Amino acid sequence: MNNSDYDIIVIGGGPGGYVAAIRASQLGMSVALIEDKHLGGICLNWGCIPTKALLRASEIKHMLDNVGEFGFSVSNIKIDINNITKRSRKVADQLSTGISHLLKKNKVKVFDGFAQLEKGTPNLKTVKVKTQDSDIVIKAKNVIIATGARSRNLPFVSSDGKNIWDYKTAMTPTELPKSITVIGSGAIGVEFASFYNDLGVKVTVVEALPSILPNEDEDISKIVETNFVKRGIDIKTNTTLKAVKMFDKNISAEILCDGNVETIISEKLILAIGIIANTENVGLEKFNIKMDNGHIITNEWLETDEKGIFAIGDVTEGPWLAHKASHEGTLCVEKIAGYKNLKPIEKTSIPGCTYCRPQVASIGLTEKKAKSKNLKVKIGKFPFLGNGKAIAMGDSEGLIKTIFDEDTGELIGAHMVGPEVTELIQGFSIAKKLETTEHELMHTIFPHPTLSESMHESVLDAYNQAIHY
Amino acid sequence: MSLNILMPALSPTMEEGTLSKWLVKEGDIVTSGDLIAEIETDKATMEVESIDDGTIGKILVNEGQESIKVNEPIAILLLEGETLSDIESMHEAKLPEVTKNLDKIENKPKIDISSKEMAKIELVTDKNIEPVKQNKTRIFVSPLAKRLAKQRNIDLSLISGSGANGRILKNDIENFNNNKNLLQSEITLNNNKSELVKNSSMRKTIAERLVQSKNEAPHFYLSLDCNIDQLLKIRSLINLKSNDQYKISVNDMIIKAASSTLIKVPQANASWENENTRYFKNTDISVAVAIDGGLITPIIKNVQSKGLLEISEDMKILANKAKSGKLLPEEYIGGSFSISNLGMYGIKEFSAVINPPQGAILAVGSGEKRPIVINDQITIANMMTVTLSCDHRVVDGAVGAEFLSVFKDFIENPSLMLL
Numbered sequence: 001m002n003n004s005d006y007d008i009i010v011i012g013g014g015p016g017g018y019v020a021a022i023r024a025s026q027l028g029m030s031v032a033l034i035e036d037k038h039l040g041g042i043c044l045n046w047g048c049i050p051t052k053a054l055l056r057a058s059e060i061k062h063m064l065d066n067v068g069e070f071g072f073s074v075s076n077i078k079i080d081i082n083n084i085t086k087r088s089r090k091v092a093d094q095l096s097t098g099i100s101h102l103l104k105k106n107k108v109k110v111f112d113g114f115a116q117l118e119k120g121t122p123n124l125k126t127v128k129v130k131t132q133d134s135d136i137v138i139k140a141k142n143v144i145i146a147t148g149a150r151s152r153n154l155p156f157v158s159s160d161g162k163n164i165w166d167y168k169t170a171m172t173p174t175e176l177p178k179s180i181t182v183i184g185s186g187a188i189g190v191e192f193a194s195f196y197n198d199l200g201v202k203v204t205v206v207e208a209l210p211s212i213l214p215n216e217d218e219d220i221s222k223i224v225e226t227n228f229v230k231r232g233i234d235i236k237t238n239t240t241l242k243a244v245k246m247f248d249k250n251i252s253a254e255i256l257c258d259g260n261v262e263t264i265i266s267e268k269l270i271l272a273i274g275i276i277a278n279t280e281n282v283g284l285e286k287f288n289i290k291m292d293n294g295h296i297i298t299n300e301w302l303e304t305d306e307k308g309i310f311a312i313g314d315v316t317e318g319p320w321l322a323h324k325a326s327h328e329g330t331l332c333v334e335k336i337a338g339y340k341n342l343k344p345i346e347k348t349s350i351p352g353c354t355y356c357r358p359q360v361a362s363i364g365l366t367e368k369k370a371k372s373k374n375l376k377v378k379i380g381k382f383p384f385l386g387n388g389k390a391i392a393m394g395d396s397e398g399l400i401k402t403i404f405d406e407d408t409g410e411l412i413g414a415h416m417v418g419p420e421v422t423e424l425i426q427g428f429s430i431a432k433k434l435e436t437t438e439h440e441l442m443h444t445i446f447p448h449p450t451l452s453e454s455m456h457e458s459v460l461d462a463y464n465q466a467i468h469y
Numbered sequence: 470m471s472l473n474i475l476m477p478a479l480s481p482t483m484e485e486g487t488l489s490k491w492l493v494k495e496g497d498i499v500t501s502g503d504l505i506a507e508i509e510t511d512k513a514t515m516e517v518e519s520i521d522d523g524t525i526g527k528i529l530v531n532e533g534q535e536s537i538k539v540n541e542p543i544a545i546l547l548l549e550g551e552t553l554s555d556i557e558s559m560h561e562a563k564l565p566e567v568t569k570n571l572d573k574i575e576n577k578p579k580i581d582i583s584s585k586e587m588a589k590i591e592l593v594t595d596k597n598i599e600p601v602k603q604n605k606t607r608i609f610v611s612p613l614a615k616r617l618a619k620q621r622n623i624d625l626s627l628i629s630g631s632g633a634n635g636r637i638l639k640n641d642i643e644n645f646n647n648n649k650n651l652l653q654s655e656i657t658l659n660n661n662k663s664e665l666v667k668n669s670s671m672r673k674t675i676a677e678r679l680v681q682s683k684n685e686a687p688h689f690y691l692s693l694d695c696n697i698d699q700l701l702k703i704r705s706l707i708n709l710k711s712n713d714q715y716k717i718s719v720n721d722m723i724i725k726a727a728s729s730t731l732i733k734v735p736q737a738n739a740s741w742e743n744e745n746t747r748y749f750k751n752t753d754i755s756v757a758v759a760i761d762g763g764l765i766t767p768i769i770k771n772v773q774s775k776g777l778l779e780i781s782e783d784m785k786i787l788a789n790k791a792k793s794g795k796l797l798p799e800e801y802i803g804g805s806f807s808i809s810n811l812g813m814y815g816i817k818e819f820s821a822v823i824n825p826p827q828g829a830i831l832a833v834g835s836g837e838k839r840p841i842v843i844n845d846q847i848t849i850a851n852m853m854t855v856t857l858s859c860d861h862r863v864v865d866g867a868v869g870a871e872f873l874s875v876f877k878d879f880i881e882n883p884s885l886m887l888l
Contacts, residue, residue, distance in 0.1 A: 341633065408620070410613050410639070435611030435639055 006032045006140040008336065009127050011115040011282065014041020015322040016313030017146035018099050018108075020329030025106040027337045032138055033108050034115040034129050039099040041148055042314075043322040045092050046168050051191055053088035054171060055355050058198035062357060069394055079199055081176045088171060111136065117143065117283035117309070125308055142308045142336050145296065146329065147282060149275035149314035154183075157244040157271070163251050164244070165270045167192075176201055177267035181253050183241050185212035187354040189272035190224065194356035197233050204234040204264050206255060211237055213354065217366040217415040219381070219401055224417060227358055227397060236264075244269065277315045292317065300344035302332035310336075324350050348412070351429050353422040358398050361425035363432060364413035367403055376406040378438075380462030382454050384418045386469040389449040395419040400458040402428075409437030414455075424452055438463060471526060471551055473542040477517060479510045480798030486510045487535045487670055488543060497525045499546070506543070511674035512765060512801055513794045523548045535670070610637040617642040671763045682825045686741070686860040690820045693873040695880040697836050697851045703883045707777070720756075720810050721781040723833055726879040728752040728772035729886050730872055731806055737872040738805050740826040741863045747826075755804035755824055756784065758791045765791050766824055768804040812836060818854035828863030829872070832856040853880070 008024045010017045013035030021033045038045045064077050103110050113131035120126030125143045129136045151166040153159060159166035170192050180196050182189045185207040197203045205212060205228070211221040212228070212235060225235055239257040246252070253264045277295045287306040290297040295318075296304060296311040303310050310332045313325030327345060334342055354360040370377050384390040384398040398418015405412050414428035431441055438459055446456040460466045476486060490507040493499060499519045506517045526547035530537055537543065608625050610618070614637045618625050621642065628645050630637035668676075682688075700722055707717050731738040731752045738749045752773045755766035767787035769780055790796045806828075809821040812835035821832040832855065839852040855876065859869040879886055 341631065343631070408613060408617055435613035437612045437616055440612050 005124075006030045006109070006138060008032075008142045008144060008333070009034065009115075009125065009138060009140040010144045010146060011117075011127070012041065012146035012148055012313070012315075013039040013099070013103075013110070014146060014148050014313060014325065015043045016148070016325030016329045017041070017144065018103060018329075019326040020144050020146065020312060020333050021108045022102060022106045023330045024333045024336070025108050027333065029333075029337070031106075031108045032111060032140065033103060034111045034113060034127070036112070036114040038096055039103070039110070040092075040096040042150075043325075044095050044099065046171065048322055049095055050088040050092045050171055051167075051188075051195075052355055053091040054084065054195050055191060055357075057084045057087070058195045059357060062198050066394070079176065081173055081199070085172050085174075111138075114281070116281060117286060119286045122307065142310065144302075144329070144332060145282065145284075145304075145309065145311040145315055146313050146325065147278040147315045148325075149277045149320060151188075151271060152274045152276045153271060154241065154273065157241070157269075159271050163246070163268055165268055167270075167272065170270045178202060179250075179266040180204070180268045180270060181206060181251070181264050181266040182270045182272055183253075184272035184274065185214070185235075185237075186272060186274070187213075187352070189270070190228075190354060190356040192270050192272065193228065193233055197228070197231050198357065202232070202234075202266070204236065204266060206239050206241060206253070206264070207235070207237045208240045209237065213360060215352070215366075216354075216360060216362055217401060217413070218368060219399060220360055220362065220415045220417045223397070223399055224356065224358065224360060234264075236262075275314060275320055279315060301335040301342075302328050303335075319347065319350055319352060321350065321352060349429065349432050351425045353425065355422060358395075358418050359421045360417045361421040362413070362415040363425060363428050364411070365403065366413060366415065367401075370403055370412055375412065377412070378404045378406045378462045380404075380458040380460065380466070382458040382461050382466060382469055384451070384454055386457065387449075387451060387454045389451050389453070390419055392449070393419060400424075400454045402455075402458045402462050404438050404459075404462050409439060411436065411438070411441070414458075416455075418451075418454075420451055424455060427452060427455055471548060472521060472523070472546045474505070474519070474544040474546050476537045476539050476541045476543050477508070478539040479508065479515050480512070480802060482802065483510050483539060483798075485536045485538050488530050488532060488537055489514060491528060491532055492516075493525050495525050495528055499523060499525060509670050510798075511670045512798065513671075513796050519546070521546055521548070524551075526551070608637065609634055611639065613639050614642050669762055671765075675763050678825060679822050682823050686823050686825060687862060688820075688823060688858050689861055689866065689869070690856055690858050691866070691869045691873055692818060692854060692856040693877055694839075694841075695853050695855060695877045696841070697853045697880060700880055700883050701836070701851055715778055715781060717777050717781050718784075719812070719836060720808075720833075721777055721784060722883065723810065723831075723880070724754050724756065724769060724772060724780055724784070724808060725775075725777055725886055726876055726883070727754060727806065727808055727831055729879050730876040732773050733875050734868065734872045736868045737829055737859075737864050739828045739863045740805065741828060741860055742826060746863055749805035752806065753804045755801075755807040755827070756787075757807065757809040757821075758788050760792050760794070765796060765801055766804065766807055767791050767796055767801050807831070808833060812853070818856055820856045821858050823858050823860050825860075827860075829857055829859045829869065831876075832858065 007029035008031050010021045010031065010033045013033055017033060018039060021031045024031045043049065061079065064074055067074050111129045111131065113129040116128045118126040118128050120139065123141065124139050126137060126139050127143060129138060157164060159169065161169050167188055176199055179202040181204045182193045183206050185205050189205060190213060193203045193205050207214065211218060212225050213221045228235055236255060236257055239255050241253055242256050243254040244251060247265060250265050250267055251269045253269060255262050255264060279291065279294065279296065287309060289304045289306050289309065296316050298304050298311050298316055302312050312328035312332055314320045331342060331345065348364045351361060351363040367377065367379060380402040382400050384396045387396065390396040398421065401415045402411065403413035404410065411428065411431055414425065416425060441459040446453045457466045457468055461469065479486065487509040488506060489509040492507065493505045499505060500522045501520050503519050504516045505519050508515055508517055523546040526545040528544045530543045609630060610625055617639060623642060623645060625637060628637050628641050629635060631641050632638045700719065704717055704719065704722060735748055738752060740747045751771050753768050753770045754772050755768050757764055757766050769783045772780060787800060790800065804827060807824045807830040809830060810833040811819060812833055815835050818834040819832050821830045823830050834854040836851050836853040838849050840847050841850045841852065855873065857869050857873055
């Protein structure tokens with residue numbers, strides 16, 4: 001057995017863990033990182049990144065279908081799903097190798113194995129790493145748990161990799177099915193729905209809540225829904241999945257839709273109903289670590305009730321987003337390093353992006369939430385139809401909605417749907433972080449002609465000063 | 470052209486004051502020399518006279534308003550032939566926008582207001598007419614926090630920001646309010662058992678200066694017992710001849726002894742001024758006087774060239790002025806050394822807090838009969854314990870010890886003071 005001492009041991013090499021490890025190393029700490037599958041975590045290997053590669057392919061397909069408008073004619077378009085998948089895997093591999101280099105460059109000791117916390121002393125945490133060959137015990141003053149999460153199954157139906165897919169199998173199809181039923185319409189659900197629809201698959205989306213993308217502002221969800229329906233996607237809201245049966249080579253999904261039992265027949269079924277945290281076999285039960293609904297509870301500095309044990313990312317409370325995990329990684333390491341003037345993460349300052357077509361991006365409170373908090377609001381809306389760049393691009397469907405506190409002028413929410421809005425939202429993130437009011441946003445000069453002008457117009461509209469609408 | 474009556478600087482160090490009482494109301498006709506208001510400074514309450522003839526057009530600050538910055542307009546004086554409506558258009562610039570008025574002030578050669586007593590200080594304030602502008606350091610604040618502060622009438626300078634470089638954020642404004650609410654709720658809770666007394670400007674000044682002293686000056690303390698038999702004897706002799714014309718107190722003699730000691734030990738007659746140490750040639754002795762609601766230290770100046778009679782008379786006048794709040798700033802600001810005497814309360818000995826920037830303070834206990842040993846014989850003598858508090862930055866242990874030993878010599882052999 002080999003005894004090593006580190007300042008920090010990070011368990012998990014996803015966007016939370018590897019960022020924490022690199023930041024800790026930058027601050028002069030000695031760091032060990034333990035990863036049992038692939039550096040970069042789900043995000044990079046089986047989430048954010050490979051799905052963006054897929055969605056780029058379906059976006060190109062959509063363009064090809066509409067090149068006539070731009071003066072081209074293309075015929076005989078063939079879809080090679082294997083090459084689409086292959087490119088997606090290549091992108092993921094390239095980035096995963098990149099993380100390996102980054103960790104090496106930053107002198108982070110990486111262990112390939114499964115980590116388990118042992119009952120050490122309060123000041124020296126002990127972690128057992130099960131590698132292929134042997135068990136290694138390493139010790140450190142602080143441990144960061146960044147084990148992430150995986151997709152959730154239903155009690156009566158689990159992904160089997162054949163007909164019932166989770167995100168992993170859904171992003172590595174060997175052939176295109178004729179029809180797919182997507183259960184759940186969060187970001188993952190609508191991205192797959194959009195992808196497969198653009199590739200010509202008949203898609204049905206089942207959502208238990210009254211609207212798809214239920215966490216987004218209603219105006220935004222509605223626009224996505226209208227777009228989806230127009231493209232031939234079947235949307236079943238207020239609908240729950242009751243049972244799944246194999247029917248011939250197809251799946252028969254029994255659903256309860258507004259009180260009526262219906263059946264959807266499709267070739268494949270994608271489960272996208274949320275995640276569960278990876279907390280098993282980590283050794284948490286040996287410590288005073290509290291859980292809520294399967295997720296680890298921490299204080300605002302990401303420390304659990306056990307001093308010196310931190311948890312970040314998807315294993316903790318939501319929102320379950322890579323950039324939240326990364327920021328938590330940096331924050332908790334800087335806290336360990338004794339940084340002053342740190343600020344806990346404010347959930348209303350975490351932007352969220354969905355890469356379906358049309359894209360969705362948002363930050364802060366929705367109109368409904370703002371009103372439920374009894375805030376008096378001023379709301380601005382600007383459609384991309386009024387934006388020159390969007391029209392020139394031939395992509396003018398969408399809306400930017402801004403919500404201000406009427407009393408203070410605080411930007412309390414921004415919600416966008418339309419072309420490249422996932423790239424635009426950071427403007428409002430910065431505005432929120434710097435605590436700008438409508439005044440500064442209104443007096444900021446936005447470049448012309450850009451999509452971002454719509455952000456400006458939306459702000460102006462909240463105060464009845466929009467020019468182009 | 471109407472005149473702004475400005476908050477006068479009643480002492481060179483005064484930055485703000487409280488308008489404790491208006492003696493005129495809007496519409497009153499005043500002539501030069503009329504008393505118009507009472508202003509409470511950190512040390513005293515003073516009356517303010519008008520130097521111009523005219524009509525009080527508008528009163529800009531309410532009675533009791535605190536922390537009015539020097540040179541902030543407190544009222545508008547209409548000159549002959551002017552009416553209130555003349556000024557209303559011009560005076561959209563009200564209280565907070567002092568800077569707007571600065572130009573006008575700068576163009577005016579005379580100060581709008583003064584008191585006869587303040588004649589000397591006027592020269593100083595005249596040059597200082599711009600402090601509002603100069604004191605403004607940049608406050609980093611987010612636009613949202615700035616707006617919230619404005620809406621809630623919160624002075625941003627009171628808030629320390631939690632953002633990068635101390636930038637004030639929304640939360641800081643909200644926490645500021647919360648703290649205030651917390652304080653208020655605590656007060657209501659305790660209402661039955663306590664009484665809340667607003668701190669006067671003087672209390673705040675005492676608090677500020679003493680905290681500063683204890684925080685900044687490394688204090689150490691030296692004590693010595695003095696036999697005052699001789700001193701008491703000589704005092705009786707002197708007073709016996711007075712025909713009730715005067716009455717020299719023990720304290721007067723202590724002041725004289727301290728002065729004589731400082732002349733012999735000039736290293737103790739000093740003050741700390743960070744880059745420099747100032748050694749005083751004169752002995753200006755600050756004497757602590759308890760007054761209603763606090764204490765003040767009027768100064769007996771040039772004690773080294775004064776006899777006991779003069780010291781005694783000075784002390785009487787200054788103590789009376791102090792008790793009626795009539796001390797002029799130059800009568801209590803400055804001084805090279807302090808004496809605090811609690812002997813009349815029967816206090817045996819105590820250590821006092823240094824009066825910054827002075828280097829030392831002498832705490833005097835009561836004179837009492839104690840058994841002492843002289844030539845291996847126990848005898849009874851009148852003894853008095855004195856304790857010297859020294860600021861170690863200025864006065865080292867040996868200097869402090871020398872001071873006390875010389876002081877003891879003067880007290881026990883008062884005739885030496887005649888030299």
